[in-house]
Amino acid sequence: MARRERLTRAGLYLLYVVITLFFLFPIFWVLSTSLKSVQQLFAARPVWFPLDPRFENYAYVFNNTPIVRYLFNSALIVLLTVVFTLLVAVLAAYGFSRYTFRYKKPSLMAVLVFQMISPVVISIPLYRLFVELGLLNNYVGLVVVYSAVVLPFTTWFLKGYFDTIPYEMDEAAIVDGASRWQVLSRILLPVCAPGVATAAILAAVLSWSQFVVPFILLDDVDLYPVSVGLVNLQSNTDAITLHYLSAASMIAIAPVVAVFVLLQRYIVNALTRGAIKG
């Protein structure tokens, strides 16, 4: 028995090493490339660990590309999107969780359907609409579209979370004279804070990754978020600047990966809890 457990353990460790290598290697290689000199970049035997790391590559990217601007734009768009999405999704999740009404099931289904529609399909008519309304290159219009893309998921997620809180809690408060609004803001939201926080994090990660919507609805380079900005950099870059492109990629993924690694236990727990429920 002990021998079998040792074998299982060894097998698992081996598997973990293979999995970790497969998923970490691309990021390791780009990090390594971002710290190389041009000679090391094209060395006949690849340099795995640049022992004399060229941090000036990062300085170059910060000084000679608009990456700081792109990061700032992304942060602004994501922040506005998360706030707006949560406002709308919390209200809708409350409605779906706390009321029974005639077309509830079809309405919930309809919300789910929107989740499945490709953003490229809706962005084209929106592009024409935005041109006509003068909303192209306008963050207000853009944030509404970003929110619409993450709202179906966020609403379902929050509704599922609210469902885990017994309705008796609401009823007790209502009997005591609380309004629906007070029930939501003073009872449900504090109890569901972890769920709301997770919804915010997931909406932020999804919005940070959003590409098609800003790619089509923005054509002013100064307004690009980091995803569109990097594609723009990439298409203006030739092979000699591979280390700069690598450095820019590392800068672009650092914030979101940091958030994810720090909060992953939390995110996994909340997602698992949602799955248990439904």
Add this chain to the structure above:
Amino acid sequence: MLATKSAADRRAWPGLLLDSPFPWLLPLAAILGVTFIYPIFEIARLSFTDASLVGAEYSYTLESYLSLFRSPYFANMLNVTAIFVSFSVVFQILFGLLIALSVDRGARMGLKTSIVTRTVVLSAWAIPGVIIGIIWSILYEQSAAGILNYILGSIGLSVPFLSDPQVAQASVTVANIWRGTAFSMILIYAGLQTLPEDVMEAARVDGANAWQRLFRVVLPLLAPILFIDLVVVSIETFNTFDMVLALTGGGPGRSTEVVALSIYNQIFQQFDLGQGAATAVLLLTINMLMTFVYIRYLERNEEIG
């Protein structure tokens, strides 16, 4: 008397409005209506025109669909998309299942490394698709700087990762599997946490070995999750093009131009709004068919309410 009064109170203006689900759902309905319902009707209308992205004048025609179906690129696009989607989906689910099972097993044995592995896999999911495309284009680099090229070269292979049409399809699919496995992993991992412990224990007591437990107990219990995973991942993969755009731009030639990228190229590169819209309607139809299957499944299993 008291009861009537409070009932009347509740019927009073803000009270009545606040006691129906309507105001709570209104903002959501308004936003989804403007950003989804209007564009869907509009794209369907445009698909029956010869509109161009730059000109204002157009007339209604079926030519957009006819020329799309007649185009030699159409069969190519379907083919490329089918290969990309099917291989991505199958391997993402297989790897996701394998990783979820091993991480779950390790976590139950108290191995800290299982959490590390889970975190590494999940981090790939947090990276924007275009940056994943750029990262893999650096790995696939065919100059002396390319690491995969070097590794395979050292065993005597020379692989034209992005310059040969067929190899490029495989390269794009591998990068997409790297990107998407985390989603399947977390979904299946969450499913594993819900398996009834007593059933697992019973199987163990009955002397079922690990393989028997996996195939006779765990997988049948996971079937609903695996099905949901299959549908959602398929739809996501049909809809995506950011990673492909950054990695190959659809090339070489049009050998990696999946349907979503094709829509973008037709409209924003060739300005052919009519035919691009027709392709978008095709993608929308695929989305709707798969969503329909998904919803029927959810309804049958009473998972909504």
